[in-house]
Amino acid sequence: MSKIRVYELAKELDISSKELINLLMDEFGIEVKNHMSVIENEDADLIKELMLDKAKQQAGDAEEKKGLVEEYEDMVAEEVNRNGKKNKNKNKRFAQGKEYTGDEEQEGDDIDSIEIGNTITVKELSEKLKKPSSEVIKALIFSGVMAALNQEIDFKTAEKVAEKFEVMLSLKEESVEEVEEIEEGEEDSFVEKRPPIVTVMGHVDHGKTSLLDAIRKSKVTEKEAGGITQHIGAYTVNLNGEKITFLDTPGHEAFTSMRARGAQITDIVILVVAADDGIMPQTEEAINHCKAADVPMIVAINKIDRPAANIDKVKQELTEFGLLAEDWGGDTICVPVSAKSKEGLDSLLEMVLLTAEMQELKANSSRKAKGTVVEAKLDKGRGPVATLLVQNGTLHVGDSILVGTTYGRIRAMFDDKGKNIKAAGPSIPVEILGLSEVPSAGDKFNVVKDEKTAREMANSRKDKFKDQYLQSNRVSLEDLYNQIQEGKVKELALIVKADVQGSVEALKQSLEKLSTDLVKVRVIHDGVGAITETDVTLATASNAIIIGFNVRPDNNAITLSEKEKVDIKTYRIIYDAIEDIKSAMIGMLEPDFKEVVLGRAEARQIYKISSIGTIAGCYVLDGKIVRNSDIRLIRNGIVILESKLASLKRFKDDAKEVNTGYECGLSIEKFNDIKEGDIIESYTMQEVKRKEL
Known part of the structure; x- marks a missing residue:
């Protein structure tokens, strides 16, 4: 028997006829009308083989996940045995799927939603969900995430786990909003002179x-x-x-x-x-x-x-x-x-x-403190030490603070004379201990409600900083034109350094004279001497290019310029520097386009072919008709159409071009209303680069 009915195959596969019909139509593309329809034995054998492989794969996956779950259950049991309080019933409770906490835990009511930060440990998540850690770890494994009890997971992973327990997860406002924005609503009516x-x-x-x-x-x-x-x-x-x-x-x-x-x-x-x-x-x-x-x-x-x-x-x-x-x-x-x-x-x-x-100058001393890092260092005996300048509010010992991409809790605070103090108001500089890392000079700090919030926000800022750093692209002569086109750069900022003051003045004046209405050159700083780290820092702040004449950058400047992606150009001849900047500016300008007429042909015979459209038999009057060029259709001296050629042939063969005195056949893209006597003009637009500003 070369064929088999659908209901017979369904019986062999131990599934319903309806399931098999859906399977045949959706996955195998076999059209069947009902359970009495017949299919080829070859197709049936293939379906049986695929179904068997699929069943084996599912069984293997289930067995593998089961092994992983058992392995992690053992790990969780060891974690609880190691960290929990000793209790004769704890292993029994764990075996029953309940997490041991050291005290009798009462099952709470089901919860609908919880709030967490950007990251959370598996243990904290299980506590918030009021579910045993083993169940949370199982859910993580089936989501493809391998995490131990005290390991942190991100918000998206936690959200997937919460969905399995039918709990809505939301991100805490403090974790995604900047502290400055959170504190906008704070009362500022108590401002006083600072x-x-x-x-x-x-x-x-x-x-x-x-x-x-x-x-x-x-x-x-x-x-x-x-x-x-x-x-x-x-x-x-x-x-x-x-x-x-x-x-x-x-x-x-x-x-x-x-x-x-x-x-x-x-x-x-x-x-x-x-x-x-x-x-x-x-x-x-x-x-x-x-x-x-x-x-x-x-x-x-x-x-x-x-x-x-x-x-x-x-x-x-x-x-x-x-x-x-x-x-x-x-x-x-x-x-x-x-x-x-x-x-x-x-x-x-x-x-x-x-x-x-x-x-x-006014400030509110009753609000949470915020300000700026004046300097910071790593002290051998005290750890990270930072000098902070309070700009608003009052800073207290014990406050949890967020400083740029670092955080901490103030363990001690000293004034400018080295005395231990408990609080500092607006415009007061203090030295503090207790940060997790050394911040950078100029980083802003804010007091937040607790150290956990500060840590979450610092980690979030680090992630944003990494993304911004990867996307950032300091201006260079090569990409200036693209940035100007996008509206990012309106002028070319330069820092000019030379060996003598006379060269500085000459170079500065010559470069500034290059300015036009389209591209402006502005020398934001000039000086005598080697290119230093300070010049690179100023270029970083001002998005400028450093021009050096008869001077070289020192080692610190080279290192910082590579880190900050600052472009340094050095020259020995002043005219080379001027020409380089001039060429870069000319390259920024949009090129001119010039129309070049290649040739003209006259339509002398019209052929209409149903499968192709209108074909014009033409005679080339002058120049040449080029296949890939733009064309104009001129009738009685009036331009009727501007388009492109769909085809160009010489007898039955395709032609790239047809010269003066020869006949050809051509058709125009999406246009069939060609008449005898029409002039087809072939032309191209040539880009003419600007040679001067």
């Missing part, structure tokens, strides 16, 4: 730390190696009952680093300039950083007691950077001071308080 935060900047050895030392009447410089500040210091000074917080920096590196991370913590900048030295390279860099950050600036002209001091010369040099002193009719506050004789210090502090008063 101390100003002042950063002292300037060239090396111009007396920044000496000036600050004179103000707060302590000897900081004597403790530093060689009398030079080797770290960032944050200090609070009392003046006539009012407080001022000073940030002393080694030059401007920290200021730039913080700005690169979006931390604008400074209210006022005191720019220290030596009266006998004038504006120096680091002074110029500090001015550029202050302008970029849009921070009020007070110029302290220091060392006025020196014989070579020339205050007017300093004011004259300041005008070259757009800073005109008040007594010269401008709006820049310039105060002559002497850190050694303490002359002019009162006037300087009065100007600081006056500028702060104009800014109306």
Whole structure:
């Protein structure tokens, strides 16, 4: 018998006729009408073989999962035996599928929904679901996840497990929302005046730390190696009952680093300039950083007691950077001071308080604290140590804080004099212990409700940071055009460094003259000397390209540029640098397109073929008709259609092109209304690259 009926095959396979009919139609594509339909024996044998293989595979999978479940049940039993309290009934309870907790556990009512963070341990999930750990682990195994009792699983995995127990899982708001957004609803009606935060900047050895030392009447410089500040210091000074917080920096590196991370913590900048030295390279860099950050600036002209001091010369040099002193009719506050004789210090502090008063600096000390990391280090004996500047609220010992991508609970807190304190209000710098890792300078911190929440949010931020880092792409000459097309870059920002000041000025002016209405060149900073780590940091913050003329980057700059993906171009000939930037700018411009007519043909005979359409027998008048070119159909001098050729033939053979004086047959894509006397014009659009801006 070469055929078999459906009901007979169903009986052999031990399934219903209806199930077999559905199987035949859905999986095997065999059309059957009812249980009396017949199918070929070859098809029946194939179906039997496939069904047998499927049954074996399912049995094998079930056996494998059963073995895994038994293995994990043993693991869970060992975990409970090891960590739980000793009880003579615990193994018995576990064997009954109940988790041993050490106390008599009462089964709670069924729950409909629970909230968890981004991650949760298997044990915590079983407790929240009010299910034995063994059942949760079984569910995980059948979901394809192998996890031990104390292992963490992500939210999506936990959600799949919860669905098996008919429980709705939701993500805690704190785990997905930024702390700043959560705290938006906090009461800010209790705002009060806060101390100003002042950063002292300037060239090396111009007396920044000496000036600050004179103000707060302590000897900081004597403790530093060689009398030079080797770290960032944050200090609070009392003046006539009012407080001022000073940030002393080694030059401007920290200021730039913080700005690169979006931390604008400074209210006022005191720019220290030596009266006998004038504006120096680091002074110029500090001015550029202050302008970029849009921070009020007070110029302290220091060392006025020196014989070579020339205050007017300093004011004259300041005008070259757009800073005109008040007594010269401008709006820049310039105060002559002497850190050694303490002359002019009162006037300087009065100007600081006056500028702060104009800014109306306020904060709410009753809310949860938030602020910025001024500096951080890993101490051999104390672990991660961070200097924090509280910008709003009050920070307490015992608070759980989230700092950038790290977290912790404050175990101890010290003021700027090293005294142990319990709380710190707005604009107060403190040193804290208790973080899990060393944060970066410029990272923002927020107080959260507990350490667990802080840990979850820190882990979430780490994941986001990794994704952003992989997707980030610093601007380079090669991809600038694509970014401009997408609207990401409106101008080309450059940092110019050269071996002498004359070369810097020449290169800077030449590059800025290249600017057009479509692409603008802006030199955000220029200077003399090697390309340093500071230049790379500024380029990172400003998304700029570094141009070096007769100078090279140092090792730290190379390492940081590779890490931050900053483009550094070095040249020996000034015209090469100009031509390179000019070529890059020309490459950014959209190319021009020029129409080139290839040839014209006249339609002299029309053929209509039902399976193809209208074919025109043509005579090439001039030039050539090219197969892949664009065409125009011209009738009585009027353009009727612009399209492409569907086919071009010479006799019965396809032709790539047909030259003047030859006949051809052609058809036009999706157009059949060709008439005798029509002119078919073949043309192409050639891209013409711009050769000048």
